[in-house]
Amino acid sequence: MKSYEVNFDGLVGPTHHFGGLSPGNIASQEHRLHTSYPRQAALEGLKKMKQLVDLGIPQAVLPPHARPDISFLREHAFTGTDAKVIEQALKTRADLLSIAYSASAMWAANTATVSPSADTRDRRVQITPANLISTTHRQLESAFTTKLLRTIFADPTHFCVHNPLPNDSKFADEGAANHSRFCHSHNAPGLEMFVYGRNGSELLPQKFPARQTRASGERIASQHGLLHDRTLFVQQNPAAIDAGVFHNDVIAVANEHVLLCHEHAYFNQSQIMKQLSEKFSELHLIEVAATDLSIEDAVQTYLFNSQLVTLPQGTMMLLCPIECAEHEQVRLVLDRILSDGGPITEVKYVDVRQSMQNGGGPACLRLRVVLTEDELEAIHQPVILTGDLFERLTGWIKKHYREELTIESLGDPQLLAEGHEALNEVSQILELGPIYPFQN
Ligand code: SUG
Numbered sequence: 001m002k003s004y005e006v007n008f009d010g011l012v013g014p015t016h017h018f019g020g021l022s023p024g025n026i027a028s029q030e031h032r033l034h035t036s037y038p039r040q041a042a043l044e045g046l047k048k049m050k051q052l053v054d055l056g057i058p059q060a061v062l063p064p065h066a067r068p069d070i071s072f073l074r075e076h077a078f079t080g081t082d083a084k085v086i087e088q089a090l091k092t093r094a095d096l097l098s099i100a101y102s103a104s105a106m107w108a109a110n111t112a113t114v115s116p117s118a119d120t121r122d123r124r125v126q127i128t129p130a131n132l133i134s135t136t137h138r139q140l141e142s143a144f145t146t147k148l149l150r151t152i153f154a155d156p157t158h159f160c161v162h163n164p165l166p167n168d169s170k171f172a173d174e175g176a177a178n179h180s181r182f183c184h185s186h187n188a189p190g191l192e193m194f195v196y197g198r199n200g201s202e203l204l205p206q207k208f209p210a211r212q213t214r215a216s217g218e219r220i221a222s223q224h225g226l227l228h229d230r231t232l233f234v235q236q237n238p239a240a241i242d243a244g245v246f247h248n249d250v251i252a253v254a255n256e257h258v259l260l261c262h263e264h265a266y267f268n269q270s271q272i273m274k275q276l277s278e279k280f281s282e283l284h285l286i287e288v289a290a291t292d293l294s295i296e297d298a299v300q301t302y303l304f305n306s307q308l309v310t311l312p313q314g315t316m317m318l319l320c321p322i323e324c325a326e327h328e329q330v331r332l333v334l335d336r337i338l339s340d341g342g343p344i345t346e347v348k349y350v351d352v353r354q355s356m357q358n359g360g361g362p363a364c365l366r367l368r369v370v371l372t373e374d375e376l377e378a379i380h381q382p383v384i385l386t387g388d389l390f391e392r393l394t395g396w397i398k399k400h401y402r403e404e405l406t407i408e409s410l411g412d413p414q415l416l417a418e419g420h421e422a423l424n425e426v427s428q429i430l431e432l433g434p435i436y437p438f439q440n
Helices: 026-030 038-054 070-075 082-092 094-101 142-152 214-223 238-242 269-279 295-301 328-339 373-378 387-400 413-429
Strands: 003-010 059-062 112-115 125-129 159-161 179-182 191-196 231-235 252-255 258-262 284-288 307-310 316-321 344-350 366-372
Touching: 003 038, 003 307, 003 373, 038 059, 038 316, 038 344, 038 387, 059 142, 070 082, 070 094, 082 094, 082 413, 112 366, 125 142, 125 214, 125 366, 142 159, 179 252, 191 214, 191 269, 214 231, 231 269, 252 307, 269 284, 295 328, 316 328, 328 344, 366 373, 387 413
Parallel strands: 003 059, 125 159, 191 231, 258 284, 316 344
Antiparallel strands: 003 366, 112 125, 179 191, 252 258, 307 316
């Protein structure tokens, strides 16, 4: 049966701002407390989705989470009405207010790890929502994410949405950003590669946190029912984490039989690549040398966070952040990739600058879900992006989103009301029912 790789993108929420909340994510740190442009951010993300739809690639949307997370603020001893809680938090703990208001669920690559039915023992699509416990603001996502995924992938004959892994640092999990799948074509069984930054005793980064553990990858592979010889566990290069590679998808991207990565992405890389090609003989490896592009430049431009997609006609295209077009070395690397006669035959660019300034490129904004025709029919249909839905969501963003936000404006109690109004409407557009806590 035919399969499709469907990109589920997070719609950027109305409270997108720069909180400086992610240590080890250089862009997040550099843009801390800058003025943000939520309307622009959401329109950029939506336009990227439309660009892919226009190329014939199936696309779906995940709605924003309800923010601020008032219960998080109440857990920190702020009391009174919601307006009072927000006002007090701004005065005394603006850092907590920023966490409660974070729109970080937009980076859907961290939503979950997904194993297509071709890989799993029970032949269902297996999904584990990420617990995201490595950062406080992102940890707030997992409960709603689980509920949302169970609404979209509700049919138990085709889908199984697990609970997130336990709330234990040993099982820190950042979802598909650290998961790659290699296959002959999307409908064929694949080799699933789980990338981790720490494993108890092994070498650790010195400066920045390693967010993902090996134990979480192993647990996911086991609960998804993957075959042992079709999984691989690979350690990130600790030096790359220290240079700002907080997720594997900042330094590598895979699609079908192709892996595009930096030569310093992994610990013991030559051995890993040998193992990978033994387990998956069709591997086409495109390794970018440090002499052609430093890790620092890779992190700055997010070349490896491009979306590598198979077009309906069977050729592969790289959808790069616009920053790549503005960087000479990256342009040379891309020219070489195109001229070497390999599987990537086209490069296009997309402007997602607002997301990039928080460390999220094109690939961070999407969760890849491989679905057979029957499975695609079984998901909640109103989240699939059509021309009509694109128009409706564009209108919705223009109606509800503020042009700009600062940390001080998070203290405006009106922002909460505006957010609720916006999300109430989007839940109707996407026919999700009263999915948000404030709707009950
Ligand atoms: O988890 N940034 C996100 C970026 C996630 C990128 N995703 C992937 N690489 N797949 C993060 O660090 C910044 C929020 C702030 O600082 O306001 C933030 O959460």
